[in-house]
Amino acid sequence: MTPTESILNFPYAYGLILAAAIGAITAATIYHFLRKTRAKVAQLVSERDTKEKLIEEMRKLEKFRRDFISNLTHEIRTPLTGILGAVELLSDEEPLNDSDRIAMLKVLKNESIRLDKLAQDILALARIEHTTDEAKRAFAICDISDVIKNVFTLMKPKTAAAGIGLILLKNESVKTACDAHLIEEAILNLIENAIRYSNSLTIELSLESVGGRAKITVSDKGVGIDKKHLPRLFERFYRVDKARSREQGGTGLGLAIVKHIAQLHEGEVSVTSNLGEGCTFTIFI
DSSP states (O other), X not given: OOHHHHHXXXXXXXXXXXXXXXHHHHHHXXXXXXXXXXXXXXXXXXXXXXXXHHHHHHHHXXXXXXXXXXXXXXHHHHHHHXXXXXXXXXXXXXXXXXXXXXXXHHHHXXXXXXXHHHHHHHHHHHHHHTOOHHHHHTXXXXXXXHXXXXXXXXXXXXXXXXXXXXXXXXXXXXXXXXXXHHHHHHHHHHHHHXXXXXXXXXXXXXXXXXXXXXXXXXXXXXXXXXXXXXXXXXXXXXXXXXXXXXXXXXXXXHHHHHHHHHHXXXXXXXXXXXXXXXXXXXXXX
């Protein structure tokens, strides 16, 4: 039988077609199975990665909770120790002389103010962190230059009393949707920090429009901050000089509040500093 005759032979041709069809079906089935297998493996890997990420996030949250409680407990104990010591001396059977009694009353007042400030800062931080998207959408359009004017008016007497000159370098009009009170709080925190810790004779405040965003800067020419501290400067309770901070009545939450206010407005805060050359804090919103 010639090849032509073989090809024209129906059973033989049918067998070839059937074999080809079976081969194609088998190949398609294997391909489909491999696709499903790959998809299942990818899903399992994704689920595993998701679980691992979730576990890692839970670990981070637990560490944050432990650190926060530990730091908060320490911060509360410090003023409480002073208050309890003063109360013990004032309630002693042997009365204090007028000078010592006045000193103890001053301790009570100062430590009570510190506790109150700590409570206010914690509540402020909690309120900012739990601001809903709906509340953000309700932000009114405000001119940041009005906020700057108000801050300058409020802080001018305070800086003057500390022997520091407050200078308004620039105050351009920048209108944006924001919570004006929170922006004011952020700037006040930066200026108050500069008053407490910079040892600078001047503090410069500035607002300008950069690419349609508000750029707010607070600069000083004081002692500056070592670069090793800069990455952690906006963490809760982190202090460059713990002893001096407590002496000045700082809570260690001011810069964390500034960071969260900036983030709430889809912005950011940064700092540049060199020892002996001062600091510049910049808020972009």
